[in-house]
Amino acid sequence: MELYQELTKDVRFAEGLKSCMNCGVCTAICPAAEFYDYDPRIIAGILQSKDEKRIEELLKSETIWYCGECMSCKTRCPRGNTVGLMIMALRSLSQELGYFTESEKGRQQLVIKRVVGENIVNKGYCILPENLVPEMHPEQGPVGEWIYENKEKVYERVGANYNGTGEGALRKIPQESLDEINRIFEITGGFERFDKIEHFSKIKAESMGFPEGENDYTDYINHIFTTNNGKHNRQ
Amino acid sequence: MKREGKIQVWQDYQKEIADDHYFYVRSCIRQNFFPGSEQTFLKILRSELKKDIYENPHHTSCSGIGYHSDIVPFETIQTIVARQFALMTEAGYQNLAVSCITSFGIYNEIIETWKEFPSELEKVRNFLKKATGREFEIPQNVAHASDIVYKFRQRIADKAEHPLVNQQTGKPLKIVEHIGCHYSKMFPSKGVGGAEFPHVLVGMIEAWGGEVVDYPERRHCCGFGFRQYLVMSNRGYSLSNSRKKFESMEPYKPDAIVSNCPGCPMFLDRWQYVIEEMEGKTFGENGQGIPVMTYEEMAGLVLGYNPWDMGMQMHQTNVEPLLDKMGIAYDPNLKYAGKDGKLIGKPMMVGCRC
Numbered sequence: 001m002e003l004y005q006e007l008t009k010d011v012r013f014a015e016g017l018k019s020c021m022n023c024g025v026c027t028a029i030c031p032a033a034e035f036y037d038y039d040p041r042i043i044a045g046i047l048q049s050k051d052e053k054r055i056e057e058l059l060k061s062e063t064i065w066y067c068g069e070c071m072s073c074k075t076r077c078p079r080g081n082t083v084g085l086m087i088m089a090l091r092s093l094s095q096e097l098g099y100f101t102e103s104e105k106g107r108q109q110l111v112i113k114r115v116v117g118e119n120i121v122n123k124g125y126c127i128l129p130e131n132l133v134p135e136m137h138p139e140q141g142p143v144g145e146w147i148y149e150n151k152e153k154v155y156e157r158v159g160a161n162y163n164g165t166g167e168g169a170l171r172k173i174p175q176e177s178l179d180e181i182n183r184i185f186e187i188t189g190g191f192e193r194f195d196k197i198e199h200f201s202k203i204k205a206e207s208m209g210f211p212e213g214e215n216d217y218t219d220y221i222n223h224i225f226t227t228n229n230g231k232h233n234r235q
Numbered sequence: 236m237k238r239e240g241k242i243q244v245w246q247d248y249q250k251e252i253a254d255d256h257y258f259y260v261r262s263c264i265r266q267n268f269f270p271g272s273e274q275t276f277l278k279i280l281r282s283e284l285k286k287d288i289y290e291n292p293h294h295t296s297c298s299g300i301g302y303h304s305d306i307v308p309f310e311t312i313q314t315i316v317a318r319q320f321a322l323m324t325e326a327g328y329q330n331l332a333v334s335c336i337t338s339f340g341i342y343n344e345i346i347e348t349w350k351e352f353p354s355e356l357e358k359v360r361n362f363l364k365k366a367t368g369r370e371f372e373i374p375q376n377v378a379h380a381s382d383i384v385y386k387f388r389q390r391i392a393d394k395a396e397h398p399l400v401n402q403q404t405g406k407p408l409k410i411v412e413h414i415g416c417h418y419s420k421m422f423p424s425k426g427v428g429g430a431e432f433p434h435v436l437v438g439m440i441e442a443w444g445g446e447v448v449d450y451p452e453r454r455h456c457c458g459f460g461f462r463q464y465l466v467m468s469n470r471g472y473s474l475s476n477s478r479k480k481f482e483s484m485e486p487y488k489p490d491a492i493v494s495n496c497p498g499c500p501m502f503l504d505r506w507q508y509v510i511e512e513m514e515g516k517t518f519g520e521n522g523q524g525i526p527v528m529t530y531e532e533m534a535g536l537v538l539g540y541n542p543w544d545m546g547m548q549m550h551q552t553n554v555e556p557l558l559d560k561m562g563i564a565y566d567p568n569l570k571y572a573g574k575d576g577k578l579i580g581k582p583m584m585v586g587c588r589c
Contacts, residue, residue, distance in 0.1 A: 032460070032463075067460075070420070071416060112466065124295035127264060139508075141582075150580055168290075187362050
């Protein structure tokens, strides 16, 4: 497979990479470049070189998972490039080929799929109050814990319609609408993406010594959710 | 520069915002953290401004957080968005009012993609028809909910009970405005004032008597970064970027922060608590935090709404310092009460400085 040719099939790639002159304005404004060992200018340079070996290295790297997709790079690029869009195309191809499991940050895709992905198809929302378990979200603080422990009453107080019928915030999405969302995922490749994330993650989990167990790779999920080797940041 | 030239330059930063008859789409993040803000927006539009705004219970998440954490393919999100448009078309509406900034960016990205790549539009029409039997028209007007409040800011000012003025000193309150990145960084022409001079919150603050704080990191991202917050081991990214903003705004002594994004006000609120817990550092006056608001909460306070009706008790950083400056009366005993007026229970650390 010609990796560069595959990337060009993604309209976001075609729109994102026009002609980079390597000025580095994207790196100057990038929040990820300030925090991580990350340089969007180099991403654009590698892709523009069409060097298959270096593109494969990128697809297996930690680097492509550092971007926060804030798209600040779009605003300032004097040539109208968007490294954030290049990153989205790279991440899609990395998951398509199973390369994402080669990096600590890439492996995290499984936990995002298990939470956000399954929320979307099962509940119609990306994030639910039930996800904000205090042990997993200490940053939500005592007030977050108070909300979590008293969901029904707090949401009722502020006018939400938590798990209710009809309109309103946090309403229960009708089953017929969830059925439509599921058919959309089936037809457009959404479930195929999910299946690939699961498939390649399970191979990786086994190779790293995490068995399936009784709970569908729970130990692996906990590992990828919390592990940070400390080598990602700018020194 | 001659005035005609200036007008020509600034035309790029103007935006048409529909006047009435909106189809409202909610936000996944906001309904978790600030559901009262969405209710406040609807109350302002319906009760104060007498506008028609319709919500269809069958609309869903746009799947944007999944898309920007790269588990949802572009074809999938395009078709989910097309379904929202189909619901709007079927209900007879043409003006989309979007609660979420991530969704707003996605709607604009997809509509622009369909203009640049008509084959994508045809593909999506076929996907949607096959999956749901539905057909759709592209909205004539796409407004973020903050655009609509901005459009009617003077009418809200005319009804103001509590302007953004420090009642003790008589001086305008100093407000930091934070614009969600996806409001206009991707498509500057889709936001009031573009990406470099976003005016959507500035217009509200100034119309309601406040003063805007200009500080070096004003346009820096809050640090959400999708996967950079969703996964626990990545959250240093999110915290560090918010901290960069706090340190940059601190010397200007802001009275409050306001944002038009779903995630930003939550992060700017919660990370102040985390920094205090980790380092004992606070960024507001008298060892307190800087209160953080959504723009609907700001509008609601100006209009005299009860802060606890709007859900301001769901903030981790106390909002009382701001209420006190504005001269807003509130009952602290009702802060953590339920709909029936009985105490739900209190957070473990009520009264911490943040």
